[in-house]
Amino acid sequence: MTATLWTNARVVTADGSIDRAPQAGALDVLTEGGRILAVGPGLAGDGHRIVDCGGRLLTPAPVDCHTHIVFGGDRANEFEMRLDGVPYTQIAQAGGGIKASMRATRAMSVEALVTASLPRLDHLLAEGVCTVEVKSGYGLSVASELTMLRAARALGHARRVRVCTTWLAAHALPPEYDGRPEAYIAEVAIAGLEAAHAEGLVDAVDSFCEGIAFTPAQLAPLYDRARALGLPVKIHSEQLSHSGGTAFAARYGALSADHLEHATEADAQAMAASGTVAVLLPGAFYALRETVLPPVAAFRAAGVPMALATDCNPGTSPLTSILLAMNMGATLFRLTVAECLLGITAHAARALGLQEVTGRIAPGLAADMVLWNAETPAQLVARIGFNPLHARIFQGEVVA
Ligand code: DI6
Numbered sequence: 426m427t428a429t430l431w432t433n434a435r436v437v438t439a440d441g442s443i444d445r446a447p448q449a450g451a452l453d454v455l456t457e458g459g460r461i462l463a464v465g466p467g468l469a470g471d472g473h474r475i476v477d478c479g480g481r482l483l484t485p486a487p488v489d490c491h492t493h494i495v496f497g498g499d500r501a502n503e504f505e506m507r508l509d510g511v512p513y514t515q516i517a518q519a520g521g522g523i524k525a526s527m528r529a530t531r532a533m534s535v536e537a538l539v540t541a542s543l544p545r546l547d548h549l550l551a552e553g554v555c556t557v558e559v560k561s562g563y564g565l566s567v568a569s570e571l572t573m574l575r576a577a578r579a580l581g582h583a584r585r586v587r588v589c590t591t592w593l594a595a596h597a598l599p600p601e602y603d604g605r606p607e608a609y610i611a612e613v614a615i616a617g618l619e620a621a622h623a624e625g626l627v628d629a630v631d632s633f634c635e636g637i638a639f640t641p642a643q644l645a646p647l648y649d650r651a652r653a654l655g656l657p658v659k660i661h662s663e664q665l666s667h668s669g670g671t672a673f674a675a676r677y678g679a680l681s682a683d684h685l686e687h688a689t690e691a692d693a694q695a696m697a698a699s700g701t702v703a704v705l706l707p708g709a710f711y712a713l714r715e716t717v718l719p720p721v722a723a724f725r726a727a728g729v730p731m732a733l734a735t736d737c738n739p740g741t742s743p744l745t746s747i748l749l750a751m752n753m754g755a756t757l758f759r760l761t762v763a764e765c766l767l768g769i770t771a772h773a774a775r776a777l778g779l780q781e782v783t784g785r786i787a788p789g790l791a792a793d794m795v796l797w798n799a800e801t802p803a804q805l806v807a808r809i810g811f812n813p814l815h816a817r818i819f820q821g822e823v824v825a
């Protein structure tokens with residue numbers, strides 16, 4: 426096997442502090458067989474294939490660690506309703522929101538869901554994403570939740586990308602379980618999890634802990650079962666109100682707690698103690714015109730790693746740009762450029778439990794990298810709606 430030397434790049438490893446102005450050629454990257462062999466100055470050796478990166482910025486490939494890209498239908502009508510002043514919670518309570526997507530998704534086969542989702546995936550890949558998390562959560566029946574995750578796995582075969590699947594049956598209560606959340610958790614969320622896990626469809630378990638969704642007490646049996654199955658957990662928590670999901674999930678050693686606008690300092694400390702990543706989702710904050718900011722200073726002070734993701738979904742974050750997620754993280758949440766870049770690379774990988782697989786340019790990791798027509802990290806974060814991608818490198822191969 427021939428090793429490849431990526432030379433004359435401005436390398437940002439995301440394996441420590443992030444240089445504001447990386448120097449061209451200061452570091453080389455040597456890859457072989459889809460992996461990074463070495464990073465350092467002067468790695469040129471006999472027999473290497475040499476790629477001159479032309480002084481471009483080379484970063485770890487973005488990891489979109491929170492998406493709902495598999496779904497049926499469209500909810501632009503709800504966007505118009507919100508413009509007319511109807512709040513999201515009211516739309517959701519009137520049978521719109523997640524339930525509207527449920528009706529459309531239940532009507533679709535694996536193949537139809539793949540066809541509907543590929544354009545969204547392709548938008549992410551066009552900005553260099555090499556790893557994408559995909560949640561279920563619009564089927565809300567055992568059969569339809571399984572169909573969603575089969576579609577998610579199929580996306581990983583249709584494109585050169587790593588797909589991580591997340592079981593999110595506890596996303597909303599479908600009408601047939603009205604008033605019976607405990608029965609839904611037992612008969613759909615838990616029974617379906619066992620079936621999905623047996624089929625190899627589940628990399629992690631998630632839930633929506635919110636006034637309009639589930640309480641920690643209702644979710645506890647699901648998280649107990651996930652633990653018994655050896656599956657890592659995550660949570661959507663403190664998005665619209667403080668519901669206690671973050672501290673609850675931290676007790677299960679959650680990989681991540683996501684949204685967190687209403688999280689407290691105590692939540693940040695609980696996350697620090699459990700090693701839980703804070704996944705910030707500025708697309709949802711923006712689309713819902715939220716005004717309460719996530720407690721970024723508390724996360725910094727407690728040493729909680731922060732990730733950024735698109736939360737791509739048909740309602741509250743119809744965002745298919747990881748670069749715009751970074752720009753919004755900076756503009757709306759006042760993250761630094763370094764925090765934004767770590768947020769879509771090293772910390773995003775950690776939010777998926779993949780820190781030893783991808784998200785950094787370091788020996789032993791997958792050679793998932795992006796060459797950008799840019800010289801500094803700030804140039805990736807500052808622009809809005811511009812795509813400076815030069816080459817997406819998945820497992821050592823230029824794939825776009
Ligand atoms: N939080 C969100 O922002 C989305 N899901 C969630 O748990 C909303 C999903 C939707 O409205 O379709």
Ligand code: FE
Pocket residue numbers: 491493661736738
């Ligand atoms: Fe979400």
